[in-house]
Amino acid sequence: MINVAIIGAGAISNAHISAYMKFPERCRIVAVVDVYMEKAQKRIEEYGLHDAVAVADYHELLQNDIDLVSICTPPYTHASIACDFMKAGKHVLVEKPMASSLEEADQMLKAAQDRGTLLSVIAQNRFTTPMMKLKSVLDSRHMGPILHVQVDSYWWRGHSYYDLWWRGTWEKEGGGCTLNHAVHHLDAMLWMMGAPIEVQAMMANTAHDNAEVEDISMAMLRFSQGAVGMITSSVVHHGEEQQLIFQGKEARVSVPWKVVASTSQSNGFPEPNPDLERKLQQEYDALPEVIHSGHAGQVENVLDAIEYGTSLVVDGESGRNTLELIVGIYKSASTGEKVVFPIPSDDTFYSRESMIRHVVHFYEKKSSVENFEDIGITLGRRLDEE
Secondary structure: OEEEEEEOOOOOHHHHHHHHOOOOOOEEEEEEEOOOHHHHHHHHHHHOOOOOEEEOOHHHHOOOOOOEEEEOOOHHHHHHHHHHHHHOOOEEEEOOOOOOOHHHHHHHHHHHHHHOOOEEEOOHHHHOHHHHHHHHHHHHOOOOOEEEEEEEEEOEOOHHHHHEOOOOOOOOOOOOHHHHOOHHHHHHHHHHHOOOOEEEEEEEOOOOOOOOOOOEEEEEEEOOOOOEEEEEEEOEOOOOOEEEEEEEOOEEEEEOOEEEEEEEOOOOOEEEOHHHHHHHHHHHHHOOOOOOOOHHHHHHHHHHHHHHOOOOOOEHHHHHHHHHHHHHHHHHHHHOOOEEOOOOOOOOOOOHHHHHHHOOOOOOOOOOEOOOOOOOOOOOHHHHOO
């Protein structure tokens, strides 16, 4: 039986607790940690976690009989908490973003390597049927080489969203919508497409004058094989339509799923290619459904890695790759310059302290609240729609 501790009892902890509870024969939650003890106790009572204790300071658990921790705290705390637990020999599943700087991400990777512990970064969108199927279709290469990728990470958040004490600051949240909303879409794009070699970006804060960070960004990418891409990250889009579109030489596919294939007439204008569309559709339909979706799918993967030594679908390196792309977007948008990857350790945007000094601060956060009413959050499930 794998003993699990939940670190942080905020809204996202619900997704982690629910995921672990799908595998009662394999794991049990033995502790819930939060600086507000009443929040930890509330989670225990809500979910009937009879084996769990409420703890205010996670340090009390470092020497306990715990195998795996889920870190659900604000981004600026991820690295220190993860490193402490990994140095104590515990496996770690950490919420997105992995860390608030590349320096912190590297510290986490080193701690995992030094102690031989597992480090997985939440990317629950990979563990959905549409994403898994799309990845397989792309891997088949039947649509030809990818020429263009489009990422639309469209969300909407009201002005009060950034009233929470840690949100909307470069120091504690680490960024705005690019880091904390588009991160899942960027992870999926990198998983399917590979890493770009350069980025040119711009960003703005158009509707949230209680936040230092951006509420919209746009980035243009170039890949080593000649493909290009466009990313829009936003919390100002009503309707929150989200999509990833891959334009191949022979066909276009996307999530939410859509397939269109064209062939050329003698004058170069397009005409439909129903044979290829049918082939791609049949390939998509023949792929299996995901049994455990979202956080539950990733928790299952981590449990398998602990028990059976199987590979992590989303490891620490994957989390760092996504973070590096985001840091590159912030650097380009702040300096107006093209950013070439990889970003070296002596770069001004490598450490959190240096990035805070050089990144654009849009507004000053003048007031905040400690807690919001516990009314739930959205997790981008629109990408599960067929």
